[in-house]
Amino acid sequence: MIEVNGISKSFLVAKRPSGLWHAVKSVFHREYTTVEAIKDISFTIPAGEIVGYIGPNGAGKSTTIKIMSGILVPDHGTCSIMGYTPWEDRTLYVKNIGVVFGQRTQLWWDVPVMDSYELLRDIYKIPEHSYKATLELLIETLDLSEIIHTPVRQLSLGQRMRCEIGASLLHSPDILFLDEPTIGLDAVSKIAVRQFIQRINKERGITIILTTHDMNDIEALAERILLIGKGTLLYDGNIQGLRGKFGTRRTITAEYQDYDQPLHLPEVSILSTTANRAILSVDTELTNVSDVISQLANQVQLMDVTIQAQPIEDIIVQMYKEYQL
Numbered sequence: 001m002i003e004v005n006g007i008s009k010s011f012l013v014a015k016r017p018s019g020l021w022h023a024v025k026s027v028f029h030r031e032y033t034t035v036e037a038i039k040d041i042s043f044t045i046p047a048g049e050i051v052g053y054i055g056p057n058g059a060g061k062s063t064t065i066k067i068m069s070g071i072l073v074p075d076h077g078t079c080s081i082m083g084y085t086p087w088e089d090r091t092l093y094v095k096n097i098g099v100v101f102g103q104r105t106q107l108w109w110d111v112p113v114m115d116s117y118e119l120l121r122d123i124y125k126i127p128e129h130s131y132k133a134t135l136e137l138l139i140e141t142l143d144l145s146e147i148i149h150t151p152v153r154q155l156s157l158g159q160r161m162r163c164e165i166g167a168s169l170l171h172s173p174d175i176l177f178l179d180e181p182t183i184g185l186d187a188v189s190k191i192a193v194r195q196f197i198q199r200i201n202k203e204r205g206i207t208i209i210l211t212t213h214d215m216n217d218i219e220a221l222a223e224r225i226l227l228i229g230k231g232t233l234l235y236d237g238n239i240q241g242l243r244g245k246f247g248t249r250r251t252i253t254a255e256y257q258d259y260d261q262p263l264h265l266p267e268v269s270i271l272s273t274t275a276n277r278a279i280l281s282v283d284t285e286l287t288n289v290s291d292v293i294s295q296l297a298n299q300v301q302l303m304d305v306t307i308q309a310q311p312i313e314d315i316i317v318q319m320y321k322e323y324q325l
């Protein structure tokens with residue numbers, strides 16, 4: 001459904017020197033540098049998949065999404081989405097996609113949300129019967145009935161985001177690009193947005209490309225992760241693969257009867273200890289968890305032990321470090 005092949009994109013950026021003399025000089029002679037935003041990116045995405053597109057700030061995520069949604073033209077490479085080249089067949093192509101940029105709005109600021117929706121209906125030439133049916137469904141599933149007649153500027157961020165997602169789905173697209181859809185939302189709204197994304201993917205088979213810095217979004221939603229760093233694709237696989245490759249640490253929390261001697265646990269990082277509790281970090285590539293617990297049991301009277309896998313957030317930080325991002 002989506003085939004991206006060797007796309008690259010550079011931007012020519014004017015150097016802005018500091019100091020008055022240099023600023024005056026640059027009016028007559030401007031120097032430029034080239035920023036390579038993405039380099040030779042390739043991937044394919046089958047219909048119905050949810051893909052998390054992740055990477056640190058400035059990695060090239062938005063540039064890729066802009067190329068895939070037809071806003072930018074790459075310098076090299078090809079991109080075929082549902083048979084369209086996004087930047088060439090834009091008018092026909094946009095009928096098949098929905099785009100939500102969490103930091104920007106596609107709704108008219110001063111008018112009620114409903115008026116924006118009706119304008120979008122006209123822009124996309126959505127037939128009245130299917131518009132009504134979709135609208136009803138969106139009002140119900142995104143809980144819009146209380147807010148749809150309110151001007152956008154009076155909405156909270158979470159309410160606006162629900163309306164934005166609704167707007168992007170009015171024309172029943174097959175593909176949805178979501179750029180930071182949960183940014184700035186409270187915990188309850190984040191969960192509501194995630195559940196909705198999951199639901200439209202499951203029930204309507206919409207393919208979703210999600211960029212986010214929120215690893216909980218990724219854990220909740222993405223079956224597959226594409227990791228980009230400094231414009232290059234570094235990892236393409238699932239979360240389990242990521243854990244296997246980078247998430248080798250486990251945290252052991254042990255509760256025991258009061259013990260006032262130092263613990264002897266070779267190859268283990270002791271994160272904290274009190275008289276009756278220790279938090280340990282174990283690298284499973286160096287030693288295994290059961291050995292650590294039996295060493296511990298030889299020294300203290302254990303009451304309770306919990307073992308936690310490394311949080312996905314830590315794994316990502318480790319990956320960024322490993323790739324020097």
Ligand SMILES: Nc1ncnc2c1ncn2[C@@H]1O[C@H](COP(=O)(O)OP(=O)(O)OP(=O)(O)O)[C@@H](O)[C@H]1O
Binds near residue numbers: 013036055060062
């Ligand atoms: N219009 C532009 N003009 C000049 N440089 C740009 C432009 N758009 C992006 N860049 C540069 O390209 C690189 C990639 O930017 P991009 O916005 O794609 O990153 P990103 O991964 O989306 O980052 P973030 O997580 O911060 O949103 C950055 O170095 C950025 O400064």
